[in-house]
Amino acid sequence: MMKHKYIFLGSLLLIFSTTLHVSADDGYRLWLKYDKITDAAILKSYSGVIKSISLQAPSSALNDNALKELKTGLHGLLGSSIPISAASRSKQIVLQLIPPGGVIDHEEGYRLSYDKKLIRIQATTDRGLLYGAFGLLRHLQMWLPLEQLDQTRAPKINLRILNHWDNPNGTIERGYAGSTLWKWADLPDCVDERYTDYARANASIGINGTVVNNVNASARFLDKEYLYKVAALAKLFRGYGIKTYLSIRFTAPTYLSGLKSADPLDPAVRQWWKDKVDEIYQIIPDFGGFLVKANSEGEPGPQDYNRTHADGANMLAEALAPHGGIVMWRAFVYKADPNNDRAAESYNEFKPLDGAFKANVMVQVKNGPIDFQPREPFHPLFGAMPQTPLMMEFQITQEYLGQSTHWVYLANLFKEVLESDTYARGPGSTVAKVIDGSLDHHQLTGIAGVANTGSDRNWCGHIGNQANWYSFGRLSWDPSLATTVIADEWIKMTLTHQPTAISMINDLMMKSHEACVDYMTPLGLHHIMGESIHFGPQPWLEKSRRADWTSAYYHRADSVGLGFDRTITGSNALGLYAKEIQQRWGDPDKIPLQYLLWFHHVAWDKQLPEGKTLWETLCAHYYKGVSQATKALQQWQSLKPSSIDPEVYASIEGKLKRQQWEAEWWKDACLLYFQTYSKMDVPSQYPKIIRSLEELKELVRLYQMR
Numbered sequence: 001m002m003k004h005k006y007i008f009l010g011s012l013l014l015i016f017s018t019t020l021h022v023s024a025d026d027g028y029r030l031w032l033k034y035d036k037i038t039d040a041a042i043l044k045s046y047s048g049v050i051k052s053i054s055l056q057a058p059s060s061a062l063n064d065n066a067l068k069e070l071k072t073g074l075h076g077l078l079g080s081s082i083p084i085s086a087a088s089r090s091k092q093i094v095l096q097l098i099p100p101g102g103v104i105d106h107e108e109g110y111r112l113s114y115d116k117k118l119i120r121i122q123a124t125t126d127r128g129l130l131y132g133a134f135g136l137l138r139h140l141q142m143w144l145p146l147e148q149l150d151q152t153r154a155p156k157i158n159l160r161i162l163n164h165w166d167n168p169n170g171t172i173e174r175g176y177a178g179s180t181l182w183k184w185a186d187l188p189d190c191v192d193e194r195y196t197d198y199a200r201a202n203a204s205i206g207i208n209g210t211v212v213n214n215v216n217a218s219a220r221f222l223d224k225e226y227l228y229k230v231a232a233l234a235k236l237f238r239g240y241g242i243k244t245y246l247s248i249r250f251t252a253p254t255y256l257s258g259l260k261s262a263d264p265l266d267p268a269v270r271q272w273w274k275d276k277v278d279e280i281y282q283i284i285p286d287f288g289g290f291l292v293k294a295n296s297e298g299e300p301g302p303q304d305y306n307r308t309h310a311d312g313a314n315m316l317a318e319a320l321a322p323h324g325g326i327v328m329w330r331a332f333v334y335k336a337d338p339n340n341d342r343a344a345e346s347y348n349e350f351k352p353l354d355g356a357f358k359a360n361v362m363v364q365v366k367n368g369p370i371d372f373q374p375r376e377p378f379h380p381l382f383g384a385m386p387q388t389p390l391m392m393e394f395q396i397t398q399e400y401l402g403q404s405t406h407w408v409y410l411a412n413l414f415k416e417v418l419e420s421d422t423y424a425r426g427p428g429s430t431v432a433k434v435i436d437g438s439l440d441h442h443q444l445t446g447i448a449g450v451a452n453t454g455s456d457r458n459w460c461g462h463i464g465n466q467a468n469w470y471s472f473g474r475l476s477w478d479p480s481l482a483t484t485v486i487a488d489e490w491i492k493m494t495l496t497h498q499p500t501a502i503s504m505i506n507d508l509m510m511k512s513h514e515a516c517v518d519y520m521t522p523l524g525l526h527h528i529m530g531e532s533i534h535f536g537p538q539p540w541l542e543k544s545r546r547a548d549w550t551s552a553y554y555h556r557a558d559s560v561g562l563g564f565d566r567t568i569t570g571s572n573a574l575g576l577y578a579k580e581i582q583q584r585w586g587d588p589d590k591i592p593l594q595y596l597l598w599f600h601h602v603a604w605d606k607q608l609p610e611g612k613t614l615w616e617t618l619c620a621h622y623y624k625g626v627s628q629a630t631k632a633l634q635q636w637q638s639l640k641p642s643s644i645d646p647e648v649y650a651s652i653e654g655k656l657k658r659q660q661w662e663a664e665w666w667k668d669a670c671l672l673y674f675q676t677y678s679k680m681d682v683p684s685q686y687p688k689i690i691r692s693l694e695e696l697k698e699l700v701r702l703y704q705m706r
């Protein structure tokens, strides 16, 4: 009897702990969940073929990590441990190095194949094998038939880098998922296991570089103490094919060694950087190079010494070149001149420098000419600097897209920019071709994303927005991938395998970016967010420390109409684009509606292609955005409980409710404010706005209180 009682208690505990395990999905495992496959046929087909793993290549940190990942992944997916075997057998996963020059023409590329007895992962380098292992695991995580495994894959862009805006004091600039990932105080002695999971996640999507600190950089990172901390991270990341880079403060020689100046043409300064770089490479032998924000938003730079951006970049490039390091020099610069158009400033500064940079300098350009707005036309520098390798900078962290509250699938924003045609060398000169080097024949190619990671248990603050980290990696590897396919991959690996749920979540994600643009900044509006609260609206902001930090500078609302005239009759920033674009976008009747108010000041009563006036079209888009936010919440709430882990479900549901509320807030604030200029009524088919503009202004004021 007693014995039975214990057995009963034991079973209860077991049930309880299994339930706990199942319901305790806190999002930490990202898309590398490796939960057991519940489709019996697929499981059987995999288990029938995968009996052991064999590495037919020398052992190395990369290969050991590939094996470890396969073992972990297979154990989870198949529910049984798969041994590593030295001998060749049939029914095995084989990792093989093959000579370069054959089917795999890229050192990071790989080939997967299946012939009923063996699953082969082949590559020409250990890095390729690691990517192949992750490629295979992705296939299995998606429960795809082995018959569909055969594939040869290679990245189209060589440097695929995360930019962390993390500070030594633990905060993250524009970070919405807790504090920094890097425990600086504990490093280098304590190496948190989270760093390994971070590296695994990156390697699984092909990210091969990380800049660990903020572009508004502390000079401290170049001090020996910090270099050893960074070296501990670099050592771990190396085993996952990830190079480590640092953001530098241009005046570091004055801070760290008391030099009188940081003038890039001063021999003492140049020597300082050479010595510093030599020291870095002694400590971090595979160090990647520097990311530099100079003469931008108050950061120091070469112009403080009457030198150019090229002078500054070249000095650093010279120090890094003997070690194979690179400089990523940011083009995000704009002077505090109220008469300038900010959208033209970085072009005007950098275009004349084309050809002036050393071979190991890349100019890193934000996707649009202002600053990571919900939607911007592509930056006019793309295509305009043929002699300089340009690197793309996207922002994965959602500074202006609802931060970690709104679920906005950014892959569609990334894709829209990458597919934009610059016409720089004729039709088809897409931004993607500028970035992948094919347009102007560059070997040095790169893409960066400002990370959305932090110390939050689920890494990104919003489980749904893990998809933005994921899709950034996937699109960096291959910009031609379809975003809906990437969404499906992520959903299956992260949320559910239930077909109705997949298609509903896919729909929700695919519509989320357009919806966010609609409820925040439709028709080409931009930069009308709250001062210091970039998640909320403040179109009424007219005064700030700089004119180009206000909203009025950008929307230019008046009694006649709305929008920034950037045509020939205005700032003519449109003139920076190719002739074909100027012709199309210069005509308010031909420009895609999504850029209308970016380039034109349009009368409130002008008839637009959608058959309504500007005012009516504006209302229509704001309401559409809100109704999509409402629909997303309803879609989520209609999911069957069995299709989603309860903890994940609840956390996303809460976020979607808040997103819906904030979407409404944006719509009300913007329409009520613009109405003070248009003097027109919101068309009667839409629900009435209940609150007053004054209430909404007060709400924003409260948000802005410290």
Ligand code: BDP
Residues within 6 Å of the ligand: 173, 174, 215, 216, 293, 297, 332, 371, 372, 399
């Ligand atoms: C802006 C951010 C600011 C960054 C800056 C940059 O508001 O915090 O430092 O971009 O990219 O979007 O340097």
